[in-house]
Amino acid sequence: MPHRRPPIYLLDANVFMEAHRRYYAHDICPGFWECLVHYCRAARLMSIDRVRAEIADGDALSAWVKHAPGSLFVSSGEGPVVEAFREMMTWVQANEQFLPGAKAEFARGADGWLAAYAKVYGAVLVTHEVYSVGARRTVPLPNVCKQFGVSYQDTFKMLRGLEARFGWAAR
Secondary structure (H helix, E strand, C coil): CCCCCCCCEEECHHHHHHHHHCCCCCCCCHHHHHHHHHHHHCCCEEEEHHHHHHHCCCCHHHHHHHHCCHHHEECCCCHHHHHHHHHHHHHHHHCCCCCHHHHHHHHHCCHHHHHHHHHHHCCEEECCCCCCCCCCCCCCHHHHHHHHCCCEECHHHHHHHHCCCCCCCCC
C-alpha cells in the first residue's frame, strides 16, 4: 500500500484574525502560534503573500507576522497560480448569482488567490467561511473551492489533523 503524503494546509486570513482576536489570543494560548510556526517549519502549513498584506494592520497580529518564519507566506504570483486565478475569476464574473459588488470584492481580496494556490499545489484550504448555496452579497471561498475541486476545512479540523494539543499551566 503506497504511503499517503500528509496534507499541506493553506491558511486564510480569517484563521489568523479570528484566533488573534478571540479564542487563541497570543496572551491566552501562545501554543497555537507556536504550533503554526512548528508546522510551517515542517512544511505542513503556509499562507500566501496576499494574506500577509491583509493582516498587516499594526496590531499584535501584524507584529507576530513580522517575526514569523519567512516561509509562512509564499508568493502567489507563479504562472500556474495566476492561470488558476484567471479561471476562477472568469467563473465568478460569469455567475449571475453574485451581485456586482461581491464580484468586485472577491477580485480585490486574497480569497481567489488562496483557492488558486490550493488548486495548483493540492493544499487543503483552511478558512472559517462556510459554503452558501444562496449567497449573493459575497462570494464565499468554499463555493469557489467546491466549484474547482479544492479541499477546504476549518481551523479546528486542521488542528485535529495535525494532532495539535495545547496544555494549561497553573501560575
